[in-house]
Amino acid sequence: MWLQATLLLLASCVPSSLAIYFDEVNHVDYHHALLGFPSPQSTFFLKPSASSHGSLLYTLSENSLLGAVNPKGGFLLWRQNLSRTALPVDSNAHHLLRASEGTNALVSALGDYLSSWTALDGKLIWENWFVDETVADLELLELEDATASPSVKDTVALFGGKAAVVRRLDGDSGKTKWEHFDESGDIPFQISSSSTEVFYVSLQPSSRKGYRIKVTSLNPLNGRQTQQHVLNSESDVTSADSVLFVGANTAAPFIAWADQSRKALKVNVIGTKQVQTFDIENTSGESIRSITVHAPKKLESLTHFLVHYETESTTWAEVYHINLKSGSVSKAYDLPRLEGWSAFSTSNKDANVYFTRITQSETTVVSSASHGILGRWTHQAPPMEQALHSVSEVVSKGDTVAVRSAAVLASGDWQLIRNGQTEWTRYEALTGAQAAAWVEEDTQEDLVHQLQVEGHESLSGAYLHRVKRHARDLQHLPEWLKGLPKRILTSILTDEVSNLDGYGIVKPVLVAAENGRVYSLDAGNHGAVVWKVKAAEAESWNVKAILTQPGSATIYADDGSSVTLDASTGEILERSPATVKIRSVAVASDGTSPVTVGIQENGVPAEVVNGPGFFVTLSDDGSVLGWIASDNQRPAWQFRPAHGEKIIHATSRPSHDPVASIGKVLGNRSVLYKYLSPNLALITAVGENSVTFYLLDAISGRILHTSFHQGVDTTQPIASVISENWFAYSFWGDVIDPSDAKGYQLVISELYESSIPNDRGPLGSASNYSSIADLPLPHVISQAYIISEPISHMAVTQTRQGITVRQLLCTLPKANSIVGIPRPVLDARRPVGRDPTANEQEEGLFKYNPFLQFDGKWYLTHGRDVAGIKTVLSAPTMLESTTLIFAFGSDIFAIRATPSQAFDVLGKSFSKLQLVLTIVALSIGVAVLAPMVRRKQINTIWKATS
């Protein structure tokens, strides 16, 4: 037993992990790699290569992100941002993604940009730009006559522009094989291909109104026109949206449209001139809201298709068969009319075609050949949210089938339902996150109140109150004692995180998304969504601010309305109606309860606040305005930048920005006093090719400091931040005179009360000052660094008391990461061109180096690809060492950072087990040795006297 204990003790001395921070990944941070809302036509299941067993879920989202998601677990395998390389496109550009089974290639199109990617790992195969043309449609050629099955498939793309062009692009290189120009001025609509022909469908404006559908057949080998015919559809087709479907890559491609009253469905099998008309049997009494056609896209599949009708409250569908030989279309069967919404999807298994119908209560699968239901699964308890569209994959084994469907819900979630069970949900709506805030838990509120009571009572009264409070606390003792063994056990066995919950390090985050929904993310559980609620009354909103109170949060939208939510459940507690359009929200927090004031577009506070205080606002005409809180008629001051400059950004010190020391102790132990004022505003104004940073005093509107840079590329990101007694900014600067530097620059400026140590400037030892009467100017020390990439956003870490070293949080859009630069590295007093003296070394200064290389250890996002971050927030915790960081924009990323190491927390290397075992071993040793020693002592006494 002793040997075992000794071995155990020895074993626990070995550090548990040698790579220090590796084990903290996924423990202190979480990341939602999001794609955005999947486009209906560009989402599908696909086997990435012929040899792979499972298929992956591919999508090109409306945010122009192309990605592959593993259907098991729902995590992202790879993604590519197409809008990075494409020229800026308008929002209604087509997002097209096509793929063919067994080729390991995807072809995507966005605006003028065509690219091909490997399906397995998302690597670029080829890309091609067609300036002044936009891709209208895209198909992969599935040629039957090609020998065997080619590993690469050529692309046929239809371009709109001055003239419509059909191009066949090589599957390996993306080079044009042939072009077919159509200069008739018709609207290029879609292309479709059969095994022997390429069909180019365009809309020909008729002389009266409406469009005729023109079908041009092209030879796929050389692009020559083989035949052309026009379908008389001008009475039905009023715009491109009127055509319901142009069949792509089926054995018998077809065009479907409906008449304007939606009473008849018209179908033309491409290549024939015959248009068949079917009456739509609408017995619901409601008008049909939409008609959607679902058809299989694979060449070998049966030529069946499904037409989905939707009215306000019911949905039904009809299945049609196309006879390949005669080219005639016949209705096969109906799918019953059901209340509520339905989402249909098509899937193939070899030649068989299956239609999957998802309703709010169940999933059903039917074969295209007959109306018998092959599989029916009821969904779990809460009725499913409305699905807008879905894709499915059906596997059949004998008579039974299994299905998994990825449904895009109206709330922006992407959900995988496997045989009626929800496997995973991706909250893609979080890509449109507009504001976020940490929840303030109300557990401590009662205590705070009690302490306030004690503070206001007399000494004896307060003492009695306290004794009573503690006596009351004793009622929790039995519970506490009951939970004690468990707590001890868990604290020994598990990681520290569960024990630190009380220190505010796992506060939930509220995120308000563009689609009017509010999400609560649980930091303790990898950022899982705890609840979500539709807080906006409209479909979308523009959130200006989230302000949290203990237990609740108020969200302010730009129309002046606000919603108060219960922070723990998401229940809407209060709603205030829209008033005036606001551009921002000011929070006046002097005295007891904070007062919020909306700031109108022109910079005028919407309300008057009684009490002291000043508001500083931006107006839409590009000036900074200062207001006395009690007067919103006339600004107290107005700041306009120099002529030709326009304000692009304004920032102030964070509302929670504690300063641990008011001076900086130098090596010789004298003090350089910091210029600390909560009323500093840093204004960024850009000119033609210059940028100016104005440091303003917000009370008097005086300019305290200006820095001007020429040769600046103002299209590149310019970021700035101000905190404590320093500010930092970055921009791209070119060489104007030979001493300048060219490249991305990061400038740090520190403000001091005086250039002389031990001097507090003109105000001397005065304990307060008025900005209006006598405001001294700061002594500014600056240093500039060259950095390797642009910074799009800056923030500063916040801790409870500001003792911990601050980090400058920079968002790097090129590297898709967030870097935290420690402030000591950016000290503006680093000696230039010489080694530091002994005194400077004592201060921690080291030699200035103009190039600032981002250390790998500074990357808070480490290996993660955190894309599209627009805002980074930081909040203190109860632990001085720890700060919470939350970044949102496109992705969601959060981390718990310790800029000066976790000095107030026992680390993982601290082995509680070892400690306990040591104590136990020592106790046993004492217990064994004590009687022995006692016996020996008695013996010595007795034996000596005898």
Add this chain to the structure above:
Amino acid sequence: MASLPLNPPPPPQWVVRMNTPMPSLSKDASSIPDPPGYAKKMSAKNQRAQQSAAASAPAKPVETDTLKVKKAWEIALAPSKQIPMNAIMMYMSGNSLQIFSIMMVFMLFKGPIQGLINTNAVFAKFDTEGTHAKLLGVKAIYVVMQLGLLCLGVWKVNAMGLLPTTRSDWLAWESERQPLERAYFAFG
């Protein structure tokens, strides 16, 4: 109350033997010649001791006082001999805050302070009526010497940066200058 034994036990054998003087040698025994190499000096030593005792006995009290004062001076000046040694040790130990240098500084303070407290006790044995006036000067010098050692300690503590003599030592007690006005920003 513990009862005492009525008769004290007889003293042990060795006490009795020790208390009884050595019996004089018998004539026979004294006639035995000493072994070669043994010099019987006992008597000579005794004689000399008796002589010196006879000489010191009549010494005058003035001389004793002079001697005492001389002895007291020696004690008073003793700390001055420590100063150079301590100075070198302090210089060598460096100004960093380590357990070794802290202990040395502690000893440096402990010695002089104890010495100062015990000033009178140290010179008590030399204090007679005749030397009393002269000892005052001696004590003063002793105190000065101890203060010298103390100064060395203070110098060392200052060199170690432990004395709050600079502005930075009082920085924590200085407060941030409060603005009278407060601005609320709404830059959005």
